[in-house]
Structures are given as structure tokens and as C-alpha cells.
Amino acid sequence: MNFKNLNLINPIIRAVTEAGYSKPTEIQEIAIPHILEGKDIIGCAKTGSGKTAAFAMPILQLLKRHTPEHKEIRTLILTPTRELAMQIEEDLGIYSKYLPLSQLSIYEGISTGSLLAALRKRVDILVATPGKLLELDNQRHIDLSKIEILVLDEADKMFDLGLVNDIKKILKQTPQKRQALFFSGTMPISLKKFAETTLNNPVNITINPGALTAQAVKQSVYFVQKENKADLLIDILRKKDSIKSLVFTRTKQVANKLVQQLESVGIFAAAIHGNKSQEAKQTALDDFKNSRINVLVATDTAAKGMDIEDFPYVVNYELPNVPETYVHRIGKTGRSGTERTAISFCDTEECLDLKNIQQLIGFTMPVSLFQK
Structure with a gap:
């Protein structure tokens, strides 16, 4: 199995090949085709399994497939910490090297002024921590009403950090008709129930950490x-x-x-x-x-x-x-x-x-x- 077998477009394959990726991991091999088909996902795999690429690469392809002129945020990726947001931002930069897509990251430590200037421009992908996103949303600086794809990354950690109420508030700002992807290192019962009531007929993927x-x-x-x-x-x-x-x-x-x-x-x-x-x-x-x-x-x-x-x-x-x-x-x-x-x-x-x-x-x- 290689990335071409997953029907990824050449700009993405070229970018990941240059970055040293040779073949997809198990979570990527299973999740990418489902995401490209527009399905909701509940993905459970341990750290180190390649979860970020599993959702980032197909999202980039879906966004490239339809690239209308817009100023609305099209994809929202929520992650629990500033460090993880920075890591996702870096990975997205690698995978999108040859794509005309824009991204913005919002997390603690970035001045509101610089974020407001960036938000006035085109944003295809927004990576955010829940707290900082809600801060801007409460000030009416963010519009999530046109979100096409929603990602909860490291969802179990967000629950552990007591961010579930923040997540619920954010989800209410997004349209009901959207693709939703939940990825987590573990899947406690509370998280699984929350995902199943939030997602639309999701595909469940669990990878043996081995x-x-x-x-x-x-x-x-x-x-x-x-x-x-x-x-x-x-x-x-x-x-x-x-x-x-x-x-x-x-x-x-x-x-x-x-x-x-x-x-x-x-x-x-x-x-x-x-x-x-x-x-x-x-x-x-x-x-x-x-x-x-x-x-x-x-x-x-x-x-x-x-x-x-x-x-x-x-x-x-x-x-x-x-x-x-x-x-x-x-x-x-x-x-x-x-x-x-x-x-x-x-x-x-x-x-x-x-x-x-x-x-x-x-x-x-x-x-x-x-x-x-």
C-alpha cells in the first residue's frame, strides 16, 4: 500500500514524499478513504500512529476539490493545547506545500490584534484551542457558521482537561450539516457517547497500538x-x-x-x-x-x-x-x-x-x- 493507492492527489503525494513519508500507517490507510467520501469518523489510535496526517491530508484534498472565493473559515481543527496546535500547524504546512490553501492558528500567547488582521483574510483551515477560540467568538470576531469540516484532535485529552463544555459551545456555532472527525488516543465511554450523539452515522476505527x-x-x-x-x-x-x-x-x-x-x-x-x-x-x-x-x-x-x-x-x-x-x-x-x-x-x-x-x-x- 502506498499513498497513490489512497487516491490522494499529486500535490499532496509530492509534498509527503519530499518530507520522507514512504507508505501510510494503518490509521491513515483506513481513515483517508472514508474521509475523502465525506463520512464522519471516530478514530482511536495511540500517539505515534499518524493520526494528524490521517485527517489532514484528506481534508486538504477535499478543500482543494472546491476552492470558491470566500472569507469564511471552511475547516476547524480543535486541539487541547498550544503545543499541539503548533505541531498541527507545522504538519499542515508540510502537507499543503504545493496547494493554494491558507491556514491560521489560534492559541494562547498570540495577540488578538494580529489574529484579527489574519481573520479578515481568506482562511481555509483554522487550528485552535477551545479557550482562545471562545474568547474571540465571545467578542464576535469569529464566524463558524460556514464550517464544512470539523475535527476534534486528542479528544480524550480535551475531556480530561475539562473542556467538554467549551467544545459544546463551539459546536453550537457550527452548521449541523458538516463533516465531523473525532480522533483520540483512548475512547472512554463518556467520549464515545458524546461522539455518537454529535456525529452522523460515524465510521468507527480502532487501531491496535501494538x-x-x-x-x-x-x-x-x-x-x-x-x-x-x-x-x-x-x-x-x-x-x-x-x-x-x-x-x-x-x-x-x-x-x-x-x-x-x-x-x-x-x-x-x-x-x-x-x-x-x-x-x-x-x-x-x-x-x-x-x-x-x-x-x-x-x-x-x-x-x-x-x-x-x-x-x-x-x-x-x-x-x-x-x-x-x-x-x-x-x-x-x-x-x-x-x-x-x-x-x-x-x-x-x-x-x-x-x-x-x-x-x-x-x-x-x-x-x-x-x-x-
Whole structure:
């Protein structure tokens, strides 16, 4: 199965191919055809399964299919937190690279003035947190009456955060005749009942999390100062010798600098991030597959969809500030019977990130100490 088999249009296929996606995940394979047919969806799959692309790609195609001149918001994607809204915004930018569609994100921390200016222009897709959206709606700055597609992403988290009443208020502002998509990591009874009374004859999709569960990976954390992280990584990689490793950084600047530091001590590595050309990314992946290098340093966006299934070792050089991203990362560990290991480096500024990650995965990682 590939993306062409899902009847996605060439601009989307081209964009996701350039981003390193090679084949759809299970949730994408099942959900995309139903969404393209205009059906409502209740999708339940664990973090790391590719839920965002499962709804984002077909939505882009549906919007491209009919592109009238308009100033109304056509699609609303609700998500519980600012960080998740930013992540969806980034993903949409990747998938819509070759499409003439506009998007806007509304979340806490953005000035109302800048949002009002953007709202006066064409908005095909609005990504929003419920609280900030209601703030603008109460001030009569938002019109949701022409919404064609509504998405609730991470719906269970919105319920956990007590946002259900906000969601109900927002839904009342949208037309009854619309396509609605609910995606969630879990499906408690209360959420399922709410979805079934809100959606129109929805298709239920539940994906067995299988190897995506965090507990299936051997995990540990090192508490280390930021300036000592490179030395710790070099020490670990030397001890592991030829083990293939994927190292995650938050930014492309850190990724580039880290590759230079590794190569200065004889550890051959390559960086993959958004500033790299598709040719450069493919060369790095080919070198890795053919064991010309054993270390890939990647940002989260660049690592999505990479066509490599055997990373025995994943290193979180910098912890992500979105806990779900951590599960995406460790999902890259060896999936063909090899031992699966993920280690994380945590400096003093990342302790809250670590706490949030451990709360999400449901256990406390064993701690190792680095003595320089």
C-alpha cells in the first residue's frame, strides 16, 4: 500500500514524499478513504500512529476539490493545547506545500490584534484551542457558521482537561450539516457517547497500538548539564560501537552543530531537517541503510515518515516540549524483533518536560548519572 493507492492527489503525494513519508500507517490507510467520501469518523489510535496526517491530508484534498472565493473559515481543527496546535500547524504546512490553501492558528500567547488582521483574510483551515477560540467568538470576531469540516484532535485529552463544555459551545456555532472527525488516543465511554450523539452515522476505527506502546521500549534518562550533552553522547556512542542510532534534537541548528561535534571525534553522522534538500536527505538515509554512517541526527518534523524500521537505539538529545512527540520518537526503535532502547538527556531546563512525558507514558524512567 502506498499513498497513490489512497487516491490522494499529486500535490499532496509530492509534498509527503519530499518530507520522507514512504507508505501510510494503518490509521491513515483506513481513515483517508472514508474521509475523502465525506463520512464522519471516530478514530482511536495511540500517539505515534499518524493520526494528524490521517485527517489532514484528506481534508486538504477535499478543500482543494472546491476552492470558491470566500472569507469564511471552511475547516476547524480543535486541539487541547498550544503545543499541539503548533505541531498541527507545522504538519499542515508540510502537507499543503504545493496547494493554494491558507491556514491560521489560534492559541494562547498570540495577540488578538494580529489574529484579527489574519481573520479578515481568506482562511481555509483554522487550528485552535477551545479557550482562545471562545474568547474571540465571545467578542464576535469569529464566524463558524460556514464550517464544512470539523475535527476534534486528542479528544480524550480535551475531556480530561475539562473542556467538554467549551467544545459544546463551539459546536453550537457550527452548521449541523458538516463533516465531523473525532480522533483520540483512548475512547472512554463518556467520549464515545458524546461522539455518537454529535456525529452522523460515524465510521468507527480502532487501531491496535501494538509496538507503539511506550512500555515496549527499554527507557532511561540521564540528568546532564546542557554543555555536557555532546560529551555524554560521544561516550555512549563509542561504547555502543557500530549500533545504528537515531538522535533527536529540537532544532536544525543544534542538529548541525552536533554532527560537527561527532565527526570531529571520528563518529560519522548526518543531519536531517527542514533546511536539507530532498536529495541530501535521501543520501543520508541511503548512507545509513548501507552502514556508511551509523548515526542520524534529526528534528521531529524531518523524522516523520522515514523509511527505516530498525533503529535499535534512539537518543533524545533534547527532550520535546510536547509529551506525545516523545512517543513518536521512541516509536522509531527497532521493530523487527531487535531490542528496543531509548535514552533521554535531561538538563535543568527540561525537568518539567520530563515530568510531563513520564505522566503520559505512565511510569518513571530509571535514572543514570553522567560524570564528566
